[in-house]
Amino acid sequence: MLRIIFGKSRDIIYNTSMYFSNVFQKEWLDDPYVRKMIKGVDGSEVLGDYLIKSKALGLIAPAQLSGGVKTLILTYFLPEKIFNASTCGDNCARWFLDMSKKQDRTINLRHIMDFGDRKMDIQILNNGAVVHSMSELVDVAADYL
Amino acid sequence: MKGSYRIVVQNNIVQFKLQVNRNITIIRGDSATGKSTLVDMVRQYSLNGQDSGVNISCEKECTVLVGVRWQSEIASIKNSIVFLDEGLEFISEPAFAAAVQASDNYFVIATRETLFHLPYSVKEVYGLRNVTRKKKYQVFNRIYSEFYPLYDEKMVRIKPDVVVVEDSNSGYQFFSALCEKEGIRCVSAKGNSNIYKVIRECGDETIMVVADGAVFGPEMERVLAFRKAKKVVYFLPESFEWLILRSGLIDGAKVQEILEHPYDFIESEKYFSWERFFTALLIQETKGTYLQYSKSRLNENYLNPKEKRSIGEAIRQLVENGQTS
Structure with missing residues (x-):
């Protein structure tokens, strides 16, 4: 299940882009799920350990991936850590829900991410409530921003 | 500072066009639209000028705010347009709002975080979108990107309850x-x-x-x-x-x-x-x-x-x- 802490919180990795640059492992890009996320969010294709073909920027290094996809990759590989997911746009929302089906993940949000009209199971850790739709999520999240 | 400023930031790969109308402008929207690229290009130009390979066209100086010593940095920047990328936790602090208020600069802030201490307008919250049109004899494929207002809601005639x-x-x-x-x-x-x-x-x-x-x-x-x-x-x-x-x-x-x-x-x-x-x-x-x-x-x-x-x-x-x- 996806778990969310809304608002400011301790023990959060806030600057996910910097963190990514310093903990990145080249094996991460071999993972088919990561490649799908990079394709889905950035529209880019992984060519090798340190090489990505971006539609917009040409050939780029992993550090030049979007802030959103970097946070997704960190959340995927380091589920024991909590990252600032307000570095992610709404186009990352489905990936957070998807990767949390197999293993619980916790993220920190300092804005209201739009998870769309899909049915969802998200636990809001601020009060423990489990919500199943965006309208339920908004109802709870608004008080903690 | 007062005035409205057209800013064009470009290199051979990408061009950003934006118009800044008041002291606080917010950029948000989907991931991978170029927000960090824009701020990074301003940073490169700010450090190395034309030698960076980046070109900025604007009546005012454009610069970035990056570090832990942001308070002294803000104090030293005058009459400029200051860009901030996400990842700077201090932007949600009252001290930052106070510094913005006391400053004669304009600020362009890339963040999705809600900044309750800053009084920004609904009209000055933008996303970035790709507006590239393929041209037949284009020499190289530059991406063209521009601001669009995120809350551009049209008023509807309705009698509310x-x-x-x-x-x-x-x-x-x-x-x-x-x-x-x-x-x-x-x-x-x-x-x-x-x-x-x-x-x-x-x-x-x-x-x-x-x-x-x-x-x-x-x-x-x-x-x-x-x-x-x-x-x-x-x-x-x-x-x-x-x-x-x-x-x-x-x-x-x-x-x-x-x-x-x-x-x-x-x-x-x-x-x-x-x-x-x-x-x-x-x-x-x-x-x-x-x-x-x-x-x-x-x-x-x-x-x-x-x-x-x-x-x-x-x-x-x-x-x-x-x-x-």
């Missing part, structure tokens, strides 16, 4: 009188940060939110999110005072000129938001007249049939033109 006014003073007193005539319930939220709570308490009614668009940016996302469950429409003029100034009740070519291009008159160091400027302007323009304005209590002359009709007409024109502000 309840009107929620942010204000509890003059603005509320006026809208309350207007609603009474139409048989509409009018509620004061007693502050921007309470609007979502009032919306939440409303039942299955059509709700119209009336707030000062000039400072409603931080609340917009939260209030907009409630549309998942409620029927909510918005009327967000710059401010109530701006509405009065637009109504034609206040004579003067100077006022009309200011309303046409406010950015040329509003000194950011003096006025943290346009809302404050229009309040000061209205107070100044009506001083000693029968329409002498006070924010805390509405001068009853604004509720005379003629005056009420004039302000009502200003509202109607905005609605007819499909504008929220």
Whole structure:
């Protein structure tokens, strides 16, 4: 299940882009799920350990991936850590829900991410409530921003 | 600083075009639209000028704020447009808001985080979009990207069941009188940060939110999110005072000129938001007249049939033109 802490919180990795640059492992890009996320969010294709073909920027290094996809990759590989997911746009929302089906993940949000009209199971850790739709999520999240 | 500035930031790969109209501009939206690339290009140009390979075209100097010593950095930057990328935790702190208020710079902040301490306008929250058109004989494929307003909502003609006014003073007193005539319930939220709570308490009614668009940016996302469950429409003029100034009740070519291009008159160091400027302007323009304005209590002359009709007409024109502000 996806778990969310809304608002400011301790023990959060806030600057996910910097963190990514310093903990990145080249094996991460071999993972088919990561490649799908990079394709889905950035529209880019992984060519090798340190090489990505971006539609917009040409050939780029992993550090030049979007802030959103970097946070997704960190959340995927380091589920024991909590990252600032307000570095992610709404186009990352489905990936957070998807990767949390197999293993619980916790993220920190300092804005209201739009998870769309899909049915969802998200636990809001601020009060423990489990919500199943965006309208339920908004109802709870608004008080903690 | 005052004025409106066109900024073009480009290298051989990408070009960004943006227009900055007031002291605080927010960039958000989807991932992978180029926000960090834009700020990084400004950083490279700021460090190395033309030698960076980046070109920036702007009347004002463009620079970035990056580090832990941001307070001393801000103090040393004058009369510039300052870009900030996400990942800087201090931007949500009151100390940063105070520094912005005291500064004569404009700030362009890439963040999705809601910055409740900064009074930014709903009109100055932008996303970035790719506007590249393929040309037949294009030598290299540069990506063209530009700002688009995220909250560009058109006002719809609708009779709401309840009107929620942010204000509890003059603005509320006026809208309350207007609603009474139409048989509409009018509620004061007693502050921007309470609007979502009032919306939440409303039942299955059509709700119209009336707030000062000039400072409603931080609340917009939260209030907009409630549309998942409620029927909510918005009327967000710059401010109530701006509405009065637009109504034609206040004579003067100077006022009309200011309303046409406010950015040329509003000194950011003096006025943290346009809302404050229009309040000061209205107070100044009506001083000693029968329409002498006070924010805390509405001068009853604004509720005379003629005056009420004039302000009502200003509202109607905005609605007819499909504008929220």
